[in-house]
Amino acid sequence: MIIRITTEGQFNLPGSFVDELNEIDNELVEAVEAADRSSYDRLLKKMLDLVREKGSPLPIDEIVESDLILPESDLTLEEAQVLFVGEGLLPG
Secondary structure: OEEEEOOOEEEEOOHHHHHHHHHHHHHHHHHHHOOOHHHHHHHHHHHHHHHHHHOEEOOOOOOOOOOEEEOOOOOOHHHHHHHOOOOOOOOO
16 A cells, blocks of 8 residues: 655555554544544554554655555644544545
8 A cells, every 4th residue: 555644755555554554543533533632642653653664665756646645743633633534544
């Protein structure tokens, strides 16, 4: 799965980590709905770290369509209320 982290670039995340990413996404939706800032901050970091650590960065000059676009690491809870709703960023 090709994932772009806004302001950082693209990563190729092996499919074996998609379920874990989706679980974090679902937890983020709950944290945002509850306006739980500390959980939100922790979970956003966990999501981005998973992609950074388990994914392989794509070369900057390689143009590939992203399957998923994640927000930048400094996205505020208020800004996240627009993104992390319903099923979140990942359906399912």
